[in-house]
Amino acid sequence: MTLEKRILDDIAANGPMPFERFMELSLYDSEGFFGGDTLRSEKSGDFLTSPEVSALFGETLAAYVQGELDRIGEPFILIEAAAGTGSLLKPLLARVDVQAVAVETSPAARATLSTVVPVVEDVPPSIRGVVIANELLDNLPMALAQRVDGEWRERWVGSDDSSGLIFVDTDPRPEVVDWLDSYAGDVPDGGWVEVQLEARAWVSGVLGNIRAGSMLLIDYGDTAENLLPRRRDGTLRTYRAHHLGPHPLDEPGATDITADVNFTALMDIHPNARLYRQDDFLTEFGLRDRLSEIRKAELEAARSGDEFERLRLRTLKTEAETLLHPRGLGDFRVLILTVSGTADAHHAS
Ligand SMILES: C[S@@+](CC[C@H](N)C(=O)[O-])C[C@H]1O[C@@H](n2cnc3c(N)ncnc32)[C@H](O)[C@@H]1O
Numbered sequence: 172m173t174l175e176k177r178i179l180d181d182i183a184a185n186g187p188m189p190f191e192r193f194m195e196l197s198l199y200d201s202e203g204f205f206g207g208d209t210l211r212s213e214k215s216g217d218f219l220t221s222p223e224v225s226a227l228f229g230e231t232l233a234a235y236v237q238g239e240l241d242r243i244g245e246p247f248i249l250i251e252a253a254a255g256t257g258s259l260l261k262p263l264l265a266r267v268d269v270q271a272v273a274v275e276t277s278p279a280a281r282a283t284l285s286t287v288v289p290v291v292e293d294v295p296p297s298i299r300g301v302v303i304a305n306e307l308l309d310n311l312p313m314a315l316a317q318r319v320d321g322e323w324r325e326r327w328v329g330s331d332d333s334s335g336l337i338f339v340d341t342d343p344r345p346e347v348v349d350w351l352d353s354y355a356g357d358v359p360d361g362g363w364v365e366v367q368l369e370a371r372a373w374v375s376g377v378l379g380n381i382r383a384g385s386m387l388l389i390d391y392g393d394t395a396e397n398l399l400p401r402r403r404d405g406t407l408r409t410y411r412a413h414h415l416g417p418h419p420l421d422e423p424g425a426t427d428i429t430a431d432v433n434f435t436a437l438m439d440i441h442p443n444a445r446l447y448r449q450d451d452f453l454t455e456f457g458l459r460d461r462l463s464e465i466r467k468a469e470l471e472a473a474r475s476g477d478e479f480e481r482l483r484l485r486t487l488k489t490e491a492e493t494l495l496h497p498r499g500l501g502d503f504r505v506l507i508l509t510v511s512g513t514a515d516a517h518h519a520s
Pocket residue numbers: 205212220221222223252253254255256274275276277280304305306307310311
């Protein structure tokens with residue numbers, strides 16, 4: 172039985188489901204987008220992430236991890252959540268000598284990852300070190316709400332005989348209203364908001380495990396205020412084979428479902444939160460200097476007639492420019508939540 176048929180049967184038996192339940196099934200069921208044996212985050216897959224674009228991403232993040240290691244000392248562990256194929260960890264660990272583990276839910280990604288680092292079931296309970304998550308939060312199940320006549324309404328997933336899966340209108344749950352009142356901002360009538368309760372719960376939970384160190388959360392999205400112009404249609408969307416896909420209800424399991432991350436709701440979790448643009452963050456940790464060196468070396472190679480080296484450097488230059496592109500990956504956000512390493516924390520793990 173297909174995933175869509177199982178969802179329709181569930182709705183026939185139990186009534187409409189919250190959108191986050193639908194998203195959970197669509198992405199993480201054994202027939203879900205991340206549930207099967209297909210690797211999604213690679214060049215031949217469905218979307219291209221910064222670590223898949225270039226090893227320069229992991230190499231630049233290595234400078235951040237080294238800084239944290241220098242700040243809090245040993246014992247130190249690096250944890251990457253949603254580590255995909257390991258394309259961030261591999262170049263990073265070639266530059267910084269730290270113990271590292273990965274957490275991944277996708278069976279296809281786990282199989283590849285386990286050749287790079289040990290894969291553990293969950294983020295460990297007591298951490299001195301750094302937790303990184305690149306493009307995890309936009310994929311965590313979220314609820315959906317719409318502003319109607321100055322009130323919040325929730326959109327659940329139901330069905331009708333002619334159209335299959337459809338959005339249905341329900342009274343919003345109290346936790347959804349609390350989140351909307353705190354983090355949606357002044358959304359115009361008709362506007363759509365993705366309510367990211369699970370992202371907040373995940374970040375709070377992991378942060379609570381960090382005795383000393385920090386979390387580095389990288390994703391597309393922005394502050395609540397800057398997301399307001401995108402609220403008329405909302406930011407929920409699907410991807411497949413590097414292109415925007417069909418309506419999120421159309422083909423459960425066959426497309427990625429994602430939305431812009433509301434970083435205001437995450438910055439609020441911890442007093443020591445800093446939000447960067449990805450281009451600024453990577454510049455601070457050396458990528459723009461590296462790009463200048465690559466450009467100079469490319470010229471040298473051209474002058475000396477070393478065509479092979481010139482082409483290698485040109486590829487590397489394009490990768491660095493892609494990571495820094497102000498309207499592309501450079502426009503992603505990097506949130507750092509820092510837990511200071513006190514003497515007490517030093518002995519905690
Ligand atoms: C968009 S991919 C990003 C992969 C990788 N970080 C990259 O940048 O290429 C999102 C990944 O998050 C994983 N994921 C989703 N929920 C997770 C969770 N709770 N813990 C760990 N991984 C999770 C999915 O299996 C998927 O591989």
